[in-house]
Amino acid sequence: MAKRILLFLVISAAMALTIGPAFSQDKVYVNGIDANFPPFAFVDKNGNPDGFDVKALDWIAKDQGFKVKHQPMDWDGIIPSLNAKKIDMIASGMSITDKRREQVNFSIPYYKITQVLVALKDSKLTVDQLLDQGNKVGVQRGTTEAKWIEENLIKKGKKNFSLLYYDSAPLAVEDVVNGRIAAAAMDDAPAKDAVKKKPVRIVGTFGMPDEDFGYAVRKADTELLDKINTGLKKLMACPYWQELKVKYELD
Amino acid sequence: MLEYLTAIGDALPYLLQGSLVTIALVVGAMALGLVIGILLAVGLVYGPPYIRALFSMYVWFFRGVPLLVLLFLFYFGLFTLVGINISAFTAAVIVLGLISSAYQSQIFRGGILSLPEGQLKAARALGMSDGKAICSIVLPQALRLSIPGWSNEYSIVLKDSAIAYALGVAEVMARAHFVASRTYQHLPLYFTAGVIFLILTYMGTKALRVLEERLRIPGYMR
Amino acid sequence: MRAMGEQKEVLKVEKVTKKYASKEVVKEASLAVNEGEIKVLIGPSGGGKSTLLQCINFLVTPDKGRIWLEGKEVLHSQKKNLYEYRQKVGMIFQDFNLFDHLTALGNVEIALLKVRKMTKKDARDRAVAELERVGLRDHIRKYPAQLSGGQKQRVSIARALAMDPKVMLLDEPTSALDPELITEVHAVIKALGAEGMTMVMATHQIGFASHLADEMLFMEDGIIVETGAPAKLLLQAEYARTREFCAKLTGRYGETR
Numbered sequence: 001m002a003k004r005i006l007l008f009l010v011i012s013a014a015m016a017l018t019i020g021p022a023f024s025q026d027k028v029y030v031n032g033i034d035a036n037f038p039p040f041a042f043v044d045k046n047g048n049p050d051g052f053d054v055k056a057l058d059w060i061a062k063d064q065g066f067k068v069k070h071q072p073m074d075w076d077g078i079i080p081s082l083n084a085k086k087i088d089m090i091a092s093g094m095s096i097t098d099k100r101r102e103q104v105n106f107s108i109p110y111y112k113i114t115q116v117l118v119a120l121k122d123s124k125l126t127v128d129q130l131l132d133q134g135n136k137v138g139v140q141r142g143t144t145e146a147k148w149i150e151e152n153l154i155k156k157g158k159k160n161f162s163l164l165y166y167d168s169a170p171l172a173v174e175d176v177v178n179g180r181i182a183a184a185a186m187d188d189a190p191a192k193d194a195v196k197k198k199p200v201r202i203v204g205t206f207g208m209p210d211e212d213f214g215y216a217v218r219k220a221d222t223e224l225l226d227k228i229n230t231g232l233k234k235l236m237a238c239p240y241w242q243e244l245k246v247k248y249e250l251d
Numbered sequence: 252m253l254e255y256l257t258a259i260g261d262a263l264p265y266l267l268q269g270s271l272v273t274i275a276l277v278v279g280a281m282a283l284g285l286v287i288g289i290l291l292a293v294g295l296v297y298g299p300p301y302i303r304a305l306f307s308m309y310v311w312f313f314r315g316v317p318l319l320v321l322l323f324l325f326y327f328g329l330f331t332l333v334g335i336n337i338s339a340f341t342a343a344v345i346v347l348g349l350i351s352s353a354y355q356s357q358i359f360r361g362g363i364l365s366l367p368e369g370q371l372k373a374a375r376a377l378g379m380s381d382g383k384a385i386c387s388i389v390l391p392q393a394l395r396l397s398i399p400g401w402s403n404e405y406s407i408v409l410k411d412s413a414i415a416y417a418l419g420v421a422e423v424m425a426r427a428h429f430v431a432s433r434t435y436q437h438l439p440l441y442f443t444a445g446v447i448f449l450i451l452t453y454m455g456t457k458a459l460r461v462l463e464e465r466l467r468i469p470g471y472m473r
Numbered sequence: 474m475r476a477m478g479e480q481k482e483v484l485k486v487e488k489v490t491k492k493y494a495s496k497e498v499v500k501e502a503s504l505a506v507n508e509g510e511i512k513v514l515i516g517p518s519g520g521g522k523s524t525l526l527q528c529i530n531f532l533v534t535p536d537k538g539r540i541w542l543e544g545k546e547v548l549h550s551q552k553k554n555l556y557e558y559r560q561k562v563g564m565i566f567q568d569f570n571l572f573d574h575l576t577a578l579g580n581v582e583i584a585l586l587k588v589r590k591m592t593k594k595d596a597r598d599r600a601v602a603e604l605e606r607v608g609l610r611d612h613i614r615k616y617p618a619q620l621s622g623g624q625k626q627r628v629s630i631a632r633a634l635a636m637d638p639k640v641m642l643l644d645e646p647t648s649a650l651d652p653e654l655i656t657e658v659h660a661v662i663k664a665l666g667a668e669g670m671t672m673v674m675a676t677h678q679i680g681f682a683s684h685l686a687d688e689m690l691f692m693e694d695g696i697i698v699e700t701g702a703p704a705k706l707l708l709q710a711e712y713a714r715t716r717e718f719c720a721k722l723t724g725r726y727g728e729t730r
């Protein structure tokens with residue numbers, strides 16, 4: 001009896017270690033997404049990846065004849081994951097920045113994004129007031145807005161507020177509602193999503209320049225990048241692009 | 252309240268699937284930890300000095316470095332460095348298993364040391380090699396004695412497994428977070444995740460309790 | 474009593490010494506046992522009897538000294554040689570040391586299976602036979618915790634006998650037993666002697682030992698002080714210390730005739 005149990009455990013250890021890299025023969029590209037970033041990427045009711053970027057990439061893959069699978073993961077480690085070949089691309093509302101360009105290649109830009117501050121619905125404070133008076137402002141760890149605020153508002157010391165880091169923008173919004181922070185800095189698209197679901201409002205932009213979203217691939221994967229660019233151009237020229245924007249309430 | 256219940260109801264199937272991932276993580280890690288833990292314990296008790304020193308260092312390392320640090324170190328660092336491309340799930344199983352092996356080794360070591368010295372002597376006197384004596388006499392008894400401690404370790408690994416979400420492993424916690432990001436129903440979702448963990452803890456410790464009872468040597472008082 | 478003629482030497486121990494820290498617990502102890510002979514070690518507590526017996530089968534590694542079994546020297550640093558030697562030397566411990574997780578049957582079987590590599594059936598048959606021999610036919614399914622002390626010691630004797638030992642070492646086989654249980658174990662040992670088993674036994678049961686022993690060895694402070702036939706050692710020992718010890722024991726137990 002004891003031996004059988006021991007054997008069972010050993011076998012399960014072996015199995016657990018092998019189900020990981022169970023792949024089909026066909027090369028399936030893995031797209032890493034931040035599933036906490038609606039409406040660009042999230043998981044639907046049934047647990048399937050969904051969102052503007054997910055659907056757009058599905059279209060591109062079909063058009064360009066490759067297979068793609070969407071893998072939710074931690075945003076913080078998403079670029080290391082790409083370069084460690086855990087995933088093959090990132091189509092998940094990633095802003096194109098020079099810093100990131102040093103590590104990955106980006107597709108053509110496909111969406112212009114503005115960073116905004118989100119505060120309680122009945123808060124009367126302006127952007128300037130929110131970023132003052134020793135207030136607390138939340139932001140998602142590892143995002144461009146986090147970096148910009150650190151470098152342009154905190155380090156220069158002009159403003160009197162402190163920055164708190166969250167695992168995702170929705171968690172920052174949750175803390176706005178809880179009253180723990182005065183505002184959350186985030187992209188305008190997910191901010192609009194938050195406004196629909198929580199008693200918050202978009203206060204306005206806070207001086208950060210607009211950014212472009214692009215799809216990221218490893219530097220070496222130029223062929224894949226070409227496919228994505230060709231597909232993306234085609235998609236943006238066809239009516240489905242507008243349909244997607246309507247469906248996910250962008251613009 | 253109703254709003255909470257619908258949120259839970261909607262997410263439950265997805266979260267329960269996640270509990271299968273959690274169970275796979277924990278069973279894999281506990282099993283890996285068991286195998287390595289037994290080897291470590293035997294080496295720590297019976298090994299020559301250099302083995303004992305080496306194994307003690309292993310235990311010290313894996314008990315000393317935080318789980319999250321090890322996860323990132325292995326997933327993004329070591330495995331990539333040596334060119335092994337493993338999934339986040341596998342990485343989580345390995346790291347949780349290595350850490351657990353360090354703790355399990357101490358549980359088993361305690362079990363071995365609590366046996367009377369005469370057991371090994373009697374086995375040797377019959378002409379058994381130390382290896383045979385350890386496998387047929389020492390471990391069957393020491394492992395029985397280790398079940399309560401092992402049950403405790405199970406509940407710890409179960410809870411630790413939630414950190415695998417940092418690598419994007421879609422276990423219970425990660426799924427609760429995903430759904431909350433879409434629905435903004437953080438409270439009911441994390442609550443449900445907590446309840447799932449409580450149930451898994453209960454089921455596991457209960458099962459080990461039954462096992463302990465089944466393997467109990469007749470005639471011994473508790 | 475025993476057949477005369479050519480005496481075959483089974484076990485020879487020469488100048489075995491064991492030190493703990495700087496204390497010599499056994500000092501140059503030598504003895505030889507012929508086939509069918511029974512030698513009994515007596516002496517005060519702490520005199521080194523247990524240590525000497527354990528040195529003989531290398532459960533305790535002696536610092537010095539040599540040991541022969543049936544004329545062949547035991548090379549204890551060679552594992553294979555050591556394990557083979559130990560199979561031929563049966564050891565009975567004061568506190569039985571039965572394997573607690575195995576039934577009486579399992580205790581006797583395990584070495585047959587793991588060491589002698591017998592088939593399951595052969596091992597079982599042999600184990601049952603040995604347990605029958607020590608009068609435990611009805612208890613073979615019991616675990617040590619379900620047996621009395623006397624029954625446990627008999628299981629341990631069956632366990633040793635199953636290995637077909639050339640010589641048995643018994644370290645105070647009855648001193649952990651309640652007085653009313655001693656007899657059953659003594660009976661088994663007596664029967665073994667009658668069948669011609671070669672034995673070296675440490676004991677404080679002088680009365681029992683004196684009937685059984687071919688020779689008694691008085692051991693004190695690690696030294697085998699004096700050797701002789703029971704009657705001689707107990708009644709007319711050469712050394713004062715031996716006489717003192719024997720007088721005390723016979724006085725206490727009042728059973729020497």
Ligand SMILES: Nc1ncnc2c1ncn2[C@@H]1O[C@H](COP(=O)(O)OP(=O)(O)OP(=O)(O)O)[C@@H](O)[C@H]1O
Nearest residue numbers: 493494498516517518519520521522523524525645
């Ligand atoms: N492992 C050990 N480490 C240190 N000293 C020991 C060890 N084992 C035995 N001794 C010491 O060696 C001496 C001899 O002990 P041993 O058990 O051989 O005596 P004994 O003649 O069998 O006594 P008893 O009649 O009480 O069984 C004692 O002084 C004991 O304290």
Ligand SMILES: [Mg+2]
Nearest residue numbers: 522523524645
């Ligand atoms: Mg003794």
